[in-house]
Amino acid sequence: MERLTKRTIGCFQYTLKDHNPITGEFNNYDTFFNYSMGIKRLGxxxxxxxxxxxxEWHEDDGDCLWWTFPIEEPPYCGxxxxxxxxxxxxxxxxxxxxxxxD
Structure with missing residues (x-):
């Protein structure tokens, strides 16, 4: 499966099937910042x-969901x-x- 964040080119340009870019969409710093934070969170x-x-597990990771593949039962949590x-x-x-x- 392709990562959604791979659709991000540079910092703020992206392409989707039926996306029409709006001229000046990222001229506003707040809009650009919010978009950038959304892409970061998605990643x-x-x-x-x-x-x-x-x-790769380290005790700083704490409790996690543990799996075996192929998935045939619910994960162990711990x-x-x-x-x-x-x-x-x-x-x-x-x-x-x-x-x-809040």
Missing amino acids: ELEDTNTPKSID SPLDCDFPDYVTHFTKLTLPIET
């Missing part, structure tokens, strides 16, 4: 959802430091926490 979410090998950590898992994804709003 972080894509990185979070990419399975990583168990060898860390390799747990006493009941399964020995058959091979990959993990980090937990994505919701953004707090």
